[in-house]
Amino acid sequence: MxxxxxxxxxxxxxxxxxxxxxxxxxxxxxxxxxxxxxxxxxxxxxxxxxxxxxxxxxxxxxxxxxxxxxxxxxxxxxxxxxxxxxxxxxxxxxxxxxxxxxxxxxxxxxxxxxxxxxxxxLSRSNEQAGQDSGYIERITIRDPGRLRIVEVNDISWIESAGNYVDIHVYSQQKSYLLRDTMAAIESKLDPAIFARIHRSSIVRKSDIIELRPGDKGDAEVVLKCGTLLTMSRRHRAALAELFGQIA
Missing domain, CATH: 3.40.50.2300 (Response regulator)
Structure with missing residues:
Protein backbone atom coordinates (compact mmCIF):
# COMPACT_ATOMS: atom_id res chain seq x y z
CA MET A 1 0.00 0.00 0.00
CA LEU A 122 -6.13 2.75 10.83
CA SER A 123 -5.76 0.66 13.97
CA ARG A 124 -8.62 2.51 15.64
CA SER A 125 -10.71 2.07 12.50
CA ASN A 126 -9.96 -1.66 12.41
CA GLU A 127 -10.78 -2.02 16.10
CA GLN A 128 -14.09 -0.25 15.57
CA ALA A 129 -14.89 -2.46 12.59
CA GLY A 130 -14.05 -5.47 14.71
CA GLN A 131 -16.35 -4.28 17.48
CA ASP A 132 -19.19 -3.73 14.98
CA SER A 133 -18.88 -7.06 13.14
CA GLY A 134 -17.06 -9.11 15.74
CA TYR A 135 -14.07 -9.79 13.45
CA ILE A 136 -11.48 -7.71 11.63
CA GLU A 137 -11.41 -7.17 7.86
CA ARG A 138 -7.80 -6.01 7.54
CA ILE A 139 -4.55 -6.08 9.49
CA THR A 140 -2.14 -3.16 9.81
CA ILE A 141 1.53 -4.15 9.88
CA ARG A 142 4.22 -1.67 10.90
CA ASP A 143 7.46 -1.69 8.92
CA PRO A 144 10.32 0.83 9.29
CA GLY A 145 9.10 3.99 7.59
CA ARG A 146 5.97 2.41 6.16
CA LEU A 147 2.83 0.48 6.92
CA ARG A 148 1.24 -2.46 5.16
CA ILE A 149 -2.46 -3.18 5.00
CA VAL A 150 -3.25 -6.87 4.63
CA GLU A 151 -6.83 -7.77 3.73
CA VAL A 152 -8.13 -10.72 5.73
CA ASN A 153 -9.69 -12.05 2.52
CA ASP A 154 -6.15 -12.46 1.15
CA ILE A 155 -4.86 -14.57 4.04
CA SER A 156 -4.31 -18.28 3.37
CA TRP A 157 -2.65 -19.36 6.62
CA ILE A 158 -0.79 -18.02 9.64
CA GLU A 159 2.05 -19.57 11.61
CA SER A 160 3.79 -18.72 14.83
CA ALA A 161 7.25 -17.13 14.53
CA GLY A 162 8.60 -16.46 18.01
CA ASN A 163 7.22 -13.13 19.23
CA TYR A 164 5.55 -12.66 15.85
CA VAL A 165 3.01 -14.33 13.62
CA ASP A 166 3.86 -14.94 9.96
CA ILE A 167 0.87 -14.11 7.75
CA HIS A 168 0.88 -15.93 4.41
CA VAL A 169 -1.01 -14.06 1.68
CA TYR A 170 -1.93 -16.45 -1.12
CA SER A 171 -2.87 -13.80 -3.71
CA GLN A 172 0.67 -12.38 -3.68
CA GLN A 173 2.57 -15.52 -2.63
CA LYS A 174 4.11 -13.47 0.16
CA SER A 175 4.18 -13.49 3.94
CA TYR A 176 4.32 -10.63 6.45
CA LEU A 177 5.52 -10.62 10.05
CA LEU A 178 3.20 -9.08 12.63
CA ARG A 179 4.16 -8.64 16.27
CA ASP A 180 1.25 -10.47 17.89
CA THR A 181 0.37 -13.79 19.49
CA MET A 182 -1.49 -16.67 17.88
CA ALA A 183 -4.20 -16.45 20.52
CA ALA A 184 -4.72 -12.74 19.87
CA ILE A 185 -4.86 -13.07 16.08
CA GLU A 186 -7.16 -16.10 16.34
CA SER A 187 -9.65 -14.11 18.43
CA LYS A 188 -9.88 -11.47 15.67
CA LEU A 189 -10.65 -13.92 12.85
CA ASP A 190 -14.05 -15.38 11.97
CA PRO A 191 -14.05 -19.05 13.09
CA ALA A 192 -16.46 -19.84 10.27
CA ILE A 193 -13.63 -18.98 7.85
CA PHE A 194 -10.42 -19.77 9.78
CA ALA A 195 -9.50 -22.71 12.01
CA ARG A 196 -6.72 -23.13 14.57
CA ILE A 197 -5.32 -26.54 13.67
CA HIS A 198 -2.16 -26.45 15.79
CA ARG A 199 -0.70 -24.25 18.51
CA SER A 200 1.45 -22.72 15.75
CA SER A 201 -0.96 -22.75 12.78
CA ILE A 202 -4.21 -21.10 11.68
CA VAL A 203 -5.62 -21.93 8.25
CA ARG A 204 -8.36 -20.71 5.92
CA LYS A 205 -10.77 -23.63 5.72
CA SER A 206 -11.61 -23.11 2.05
CA ASP A 207 -7.92 -23.50 1.14
CA ILE A 208 -7.76 -27.07 2.45
CA ILE A 209 -7.83 -29.70 -0.30
CA GLU A 210 -6.73 -32.82 1.54
CA LEU A 211 -6.54 -34.29 5.03
CA ARG A 212 -4.22 -37.19 5.85
CA PRO A 213 -5.05 -38.68 9.28
CA GLY A 214 -2.18 -39.96 11.40
CA ASP A 215 -2.10 -42.80 13.88
CA LYS A 216 -2.07 -40.61 17.00
CA GLY A 217 -5.17 -38.52 16.36
CA ASP A 218 -3.17 -35.93 14.46
CA ALA A 219 -3.25 -35.27 10.69
CA GLU A 220 -1.49 -33.62 7.80
CA VAL A 221 -3.39 -30.78 6.14
CA VAL A 222 -2.68 -29.99 2.49
CA LEU A 223 -3.50 -26.53 1.13
CA LYS A 224 -4.26 -25.49 -2.45
CA CYS A 225 -0.83 -23.88 -2.73
CA GLY A 226 0.82 -27.20 -1.85
CA THR A 227 1.78 -26.22 1.70
CA LEU A 228 1.71 -29.11 4.16
CA LEU A 229 0.67 -28.30 7.73
CA THR A 230 0.23 -30.42 10.84
CA MET A 231 -3.09 -30.64 12.65
CA SER A 232 -2.64 -31.65 16.27
CA ARG A 233 -4.96 -34.03 18.13
CA ARG A 234 -5.89 -31.19 20.48
CA HIS A 235 -7.26 -29.07 17.61
CA ARG A 236 -8.88 -31.77 15.48
CA ALA A 237 -12.40 -30.63 16.37
CA ALA A 238 -11.75 -27.38 14.49
CA LEU A 239 -12.24 -29.19 11.16
CA ALA A 240 -14.95 -31.61 12.26
CA GLU A 241 -17.61 -29.85 10.17
CA LEU A 242 -15.48 -30.28 7.04
CA PHE A 243 -14.33 -33.87 7.51
CA GLY A 244 -16.57 -35.33 10.20
CA GLN A 245 -15.20 -36.72 13.43
CA ILE A 246 -11.54 -37.53 12.86
CA ALA A 247 -10.49 -40.82 14.35
Whole structure:
Protein backbone atom coordinates (compact mmCIF):
# COMPACT_ATOMS: atom_id res chain seq x y z
CA MET A 1 0.00 0.00 0.00
CA UNK A 2 1.34 3.41 -0.99
CA UNK A 3 0.48 6.55 0.93
CA UNK A 4 -0.79 9.43 -1.20
CA UNK A 5 0.56 12.94 -0.68
CA UNK A 6 -0.63 16.44 -1.54
CA UNK A 7 2.04 19.15 -1.81
CA UNK A 8 0.86 22.72 -1.20
CA UNK A 9 3.29 25.63 -1.58
CA UNK A 10 3.26 28.80 -3.65
CA UNK A 11 6.98 28.44 -4.40
CA UNK A 12 7.72 26.07 -7.33
CA UNK A 13 11.21 25.32 -5.97
CA UNK A 14 9.79 24.33 -2.59
CA UNK A 15 7.33 21.95 -4.24
CA UNK A 16 10.12 20.52 -6.38
CA UNK A 17 12.24 19.90 -3.28
CA UNK A 18 9.50 17.94 -1.53
CA UNK A 19 8.75 16.09 -4.76
CA UNK A 20 12.39 15.07 -5.04
CA UNK A 21 12.56 13.82 -1.45
CA UNK A 22 9.35 11.81 -1.87
CA UNK A 23 10.63 10.27 -5.12
CA UNK A 24 13.31 8.52 -3.07
CA UNK A 25 10.63 6.79 -0.95
CA UNK A 26 8.85 3.94 -2.74
CA UNK A 27 5.99 3.80 -0.26
CA UNK A 28 4.74 7.31 -1.07
CA UNK A 29 3.08 8.73 -4.19
CA UNK A 30 2.12 12.28 -5.08
CA UNK A 31 -1.59 12.65 -5.75
CA UNK A 32 -1.51 16.36 -6.65
CA UNK A 33 0.16 19.73 -6.08
CA UNK A 34 -1.31 23.17 -5.39
CA UNK A 35 0.14 26.69 -5.16
CA UNK A 36 -2.68 28.26 -3.14
CA UNK A 37 -5.05 27.46 -0.30
CA UNK A 38 -8.26 27.39 -2.34
CA UNK A 39 -6.92 24.77 -4.74
CA UNK A 40 -5.48 22.87 -1.78
CA UNK A 41 -8.94 22.42 -0.25
CA UNK A 42 -10.41 21.35 -3.58
CA UNK A 43 -7.65 18.83 -4.27
CA UNK A 44 -7.76 17.49 -0.70
CA UNK A 45 -11.47 16.80 -1.11
CA UNK A 46 -10.92 15.24 -4.53
CA UNK A 47 -7.95 12.99 -3.73
CA UNK A 48 -8.36 12.37 0.02
CA UNK A 49 -4.56 12.23 0.53
CA UNK A 50 -2.99 10.46 3.48
CA UNK A 51 -0.42 13.24 4.00
CA UNK A 52 -0.45 16.95 3.15
CA UNK A 53 2.74 19.03 3.03
CA UNK A 54 1.38 22.49 3.69
CA UNK A 55 3.01 25.90 3.43
CA UNK A 56 1.68 28.62 5.71
CA UNK A 57 2.04 31.95 3.95
CA UNK A 58 0.33 31.76 0.57
CA UNK A 59 -1.81 34.13 -1.51
CA UNK A 60 -5.42 34.18 -0.38
CA UNK A 61 -6.16 31.39 2.08
CA UNK A 62 -3.14 30.62 4.26
CA UNK A 63 -2.06 27.17 5.38
CA UNK A 64 -3.44 27.41 8.91
CA UNK A 65 -6.91 28.21 7.60
CA UNK A 66 -6.63 25.44 5.03
CA UNK A 67 -5.99 22.99 7.87
CA UNK A 68 -8.95 24.31 9.85
CA UNK A 69 -11.28 23.85 6.86
CA UNK A 70 -10.22 20.34 5.88
CA UNK A 71 -13.27 18.10 6.09
CA UNK A 72 -11.27 14.91 6.70
CA UNK A 73 -8.11 15.58 8.64
CA UNK A 74 -5.14 13.71 7.10
CA UNK A 75 -1.62 13.79 8.51
CA UNK A 76 -0.50 17.39 7.94
CA UNK A 77 3.16 18.44 7.90
CA UNK A 78 3.62 22.19 7.81
CA UNK A 79 6.60 23.50 5.82
CA UNK A 80 7.36 27.16 6.50
CA UNK A 81 10.21 29.65 6.62
CA UNK A 82 8.60 31.28 9.68
CA UNK A 83 8.99 29.64 13.09
CA UNK A 84 6.41 31.81 14.86
CA UNK A 85 3.47 29.74 13.54
CA UNK A 86 4.71 26.45 14.99
CA UNK A 87 2.78 26.64 18.26
CA UNK A 88 -0.48 27.32 16.45
CA UNK A 89 0.21 24.49 14.03
CA UNK A 90 0.75 21.97 16.81
CA UNK A 91 -2.33 23.27 18.63
CA UNK A 92 -4.24 22.29 15.50
CA UNK A 93 -2.77 18.77 15.80
CA UNK A 94 -0.26 19.02 12.99
CA UNK A 95 2.03 16.00 12.72
CA UNK A 96 5.17 18.11 12.38
CA UNK A 97 6.49 21.54 11.51
CA UNK A 98 9.43 21.74 9.10
CA UNK A 99 11.33 24.99 9.15
CA UNK A 100 12.73 25.85 5.71
CA UNK A 101 15.34 25.03 4.66
CA UNK A 102 15.22 21.52 6.13
CA UNK A 103 17.48 18.52 5.61
CA UNK A 104 16.58 15.15 4.12
CA UNK A 105 17.02 13.62 7.59
CA UNK A 106 14.59 16.08 9.15
CA UNK A 107 12.12 15.41 6.33
CA UNK A 108 12.43 11.67 7.01
CA UNK A 109 11.64 12.23 10.68
CA UNK A 110 8.46 14.03 9.72
CA UNK A 111 7.47 11.17 7.43
CA UNK A 112 7.96 8.67 10.27
CA UNK A 113 5.68 10.74 12.49
CA UNK A 114 3.06 10.91 9.73
CA UNK A 115 3.20 7.14 9.25
CA UNK A 116 2.75 6.67 12.98
CA UNK A 117 -0.36 8.83 13.00
CA UNK A 118 -1.81 7.02 9.99
CA UNK A 119 -1.14 3.62 11.56
CA UNK A 120 -2.86 4.68 14.79
CA UNK A 121 -5.86 5.97 12.83
CA LEU A 122 -6.13 2.75 10.83
CA SER A 123 -5.76 0.66 13.97
CA ARG A 124 -8.62 2.51 15.64
CA SER A 125 -10.71 2.07 12.50
CA ASN A 126 -9.96 -1.66 12.41
CA GLU A 127 -10.78 -2.02 16.10
CA GLN A 128 -14.09 -0.25 15.57
CA ALA A 129 -14.89 -2.46 12.59
CA GLY A 130 -14.05 -5.47 14.71
CA GLN A 131 -16.35 -4.28 17.48
CA ASP A 132 -19.19 -3.73 14.98
CA SER A 133 -18.88 -7.06 13.14
CA GLY A 134 -17.06 -9.11 15.74
CA TYR A 135 -14.07 -9.79 13.45
CA ILE A 136 -11.48 -7.71 11.63
CA GLU A 137 -11.41 -7.17 7.86
CA ARG A 138 -7.80 -6.01 7.54
CA ILE A 139 -4.55 -6.08 9.49
CA THR A 140 -2.14 -3.16 9.81
CA ILE A 141 1.53 -4.15 9.88
CA ARG A 142 4.22 -1.67 10.90
CA ASP A 143 7.46 -1.69 8.92
CA PRO A 144 10.32 0.83 9.29
CA GLY A 145 9.10 3.99 7.59
CA ARG A 146 5.97 2.41 6.16
CA LEU A 147 2.83 0.48 6.92
CA ARG A 148 1.24 -2.46 5.16
CA ILE A 149 -2.46 -3.18 5.00
CA VAL A 150 -3.25 -6.87 4.63
CA GLU A 151 -6.83 -7.77 3.73
CA VAL A 152 -8.13 -10.72 5.73
CA ASN A 153 -9.69 -12.05 2.52
CA ASP A 154 -6.15 -12.46 1.15
CA ILE A 155 -4.86 -14.57 4.04
CA SER A 156 -4.31 -18.28 3.37
CA TRP A 157 -2.65 -19.36 6.62
CA ILE A 158 -0.79 -18.02 9.64
CA GLU A 159 2.05 -19.57 11.61
CA SER A 160 3.79 -18.72 14.83
CA ALA A 161 7.25 -17.13 14.53
CA GLY A 162 8.60 -16.46 18.01
CA ASN A 163 7.22 -13.13 19.23
CA TYR A 164 5.55 -12.66 15.85
CA VAL A 165 3.01 -14.33 13.62
CA ASP A 166 3.86 -14.94 9.96
CA ILE A 167 0.87 -14.11 7.75
CA HIS A 168 0.88 -15.93 4.41
CA VAL A 169 -1.01 -14.06 1.68
CA TYR A 170 -1.93 -16.45 -1.12
CA SER A 171 -2.87 -13.80 -3.71
CA GLN A 172 0.67 -12.38 -3.68
CA GLN A 173 2.57 -15.52 -2.63
CA LYS A 174 4.11 -13.47 0.16
CA SER A 175 4.18 -13.49 3.94
CA TYR A 176 4.32 -10.63 6.45
CA LEU A 177 5.52 -10.62 10.05
CA LEU A 178 3.20 -9.08 12.63
CA ARG A 179 4.16 -8.64 16.27
CA ASP A 180 1.25 -10.47 17.89
CA THR A 181 0.37 -13.79 19.49
CA MET A 182 -1.49 -16.67 17.88
CA ALA A 183 -4.20 -16.45 20.52
CA ALA A 184 -4.72 -12.74 19.87
CA ILE A 185 -4.86 -13.07 16.08
CA GLU A 186 -7.16 -16.10 16.34
CA SER A 187 -9.65 -14.11 18.43
CA LYS A 188 -9.88 -11.47 15.67
CA LEU A 189 -10.65 -13.92 12.85
CA ASP A 190 -14.05 -15.38 11.97
CA PRO A 191 -14.05 -19.05 13.09
CA ALA A 192 -16.46 -19.84 10.27
CA ILE A 193 -13.63 -18.98 7.85
CA PHE A 194 -10.42 -19.77 9.78
CA ALA A 195 -9.50 -22.71 12.01
CA ARG A 196 -6.72 -23.13 14.57
CA ILE A 197 -5.32 -26.54 13.67
CA HIS A 198 -2.16 -26.45 15.79
CA ARG A 199 -0.70 -24.25 18.51
CA SER A 200 1.45 -22.72 15.75
CA SER A 201 -0.96 -22.75 12.78
CA ILE A 202 -4.21 -21.10 11.68
CA VAL A 203 -5.62 -21.93 8.25
CA ARG A 204 -8.36 -20.71 5.92
CA LYS A 205 -10.77 -23.63 5.72
CA SER A 206 -11.61 -23.11 2.05
CA ASP A 207 -7.92 -23.50 1.14
CA ILE A 208 -7.76 -27.07 2.45
CA ILE A 209 -7.83 -29.70 -0.30
CA GLU A 210 -6.73 -32.82 1.54
CA LEU A 211 -6.54 -34.29 5.03
CA ARG A 212 -4.22 -37.19 5.85
CA PRO A 213 -5.05 -38.68 9.28
CA GLY A 214 -2.18 -39.96 11.40
CA ASP A 215 -2.10 -42.80 13.88
CA LYS A 216 -2.07 -40.61 17.00
CA GLY A 217 -5.17 -38.52 16.36
CA ASP A 218 -3.17 -35.93 14.46
CA ALA A 219 -3.25 -35.27 10.69
CA GLU A 220 -1.49 -33.62 7.80
CA VAL A 221 -3.39 -30.78 6.14
CA VAL A 222 -2.68 -29.99 2.49
CA LEU A 223 -3.50 -26.53 1.13
CA LYS A 224 -4.26 -25.49 -2.45
CA CYS A 225 -0.83 -23.88 -2.73
CA GLY A 226 0.82 -27.20 -1.85
CA THR A 227 1.78 -26.22 1.70
CA LEU A 228 1.71 -29.11 4.16
CA LEU A 229 0.67 -28.30 7.73
CA THR A 230 0.23 -30.42 10.84
CA MET A 231 -3.09 -30.64 12.65
CA SER A 232 -2.64 -31.65 16.27
CA ARG A 233 -4.96 -34.03 18.13
CA ARG A 234 -5.89 -31.19 20.48
CA HIS A 235 -7.26 -29.07 17.61
CA ARG A 236 -8.88 -31.77 15.48
CA ALA A 237 -12.40 -30.63 16.37
CA ALA A 238 -11.75 -27.38 14.49
CA LEU A 239 -12.24 -29.19 11.16
CA ALA A 240 -14.95 -31.61 12.26
CA GLU A 241 -17.61 -29.85 10.17
CA LEU A 242 -15.48 -30.28 7.04
CA PHE A 243 -14.33 -33.87 7.51
CA GLY A 244 -16.57 -35.33 10.20
CA GLN A 245 -15.20 -36.72 13.43
CA ILE A 246 -11.54 -37.53 12.86
CA ALA A 247 -10.49 -40.82 14.35
Missing amino acids: KLSCLIVDDEPLARAGIRHLLSQQQQFEIAAEADNGTDALRLAELHQPDIIFLDIQMPGLDGLNVFKQLANKPAVIFCSAYAEHAVTAFDLSAVDYLLKPFSAERFQQALFKACGKIIDK
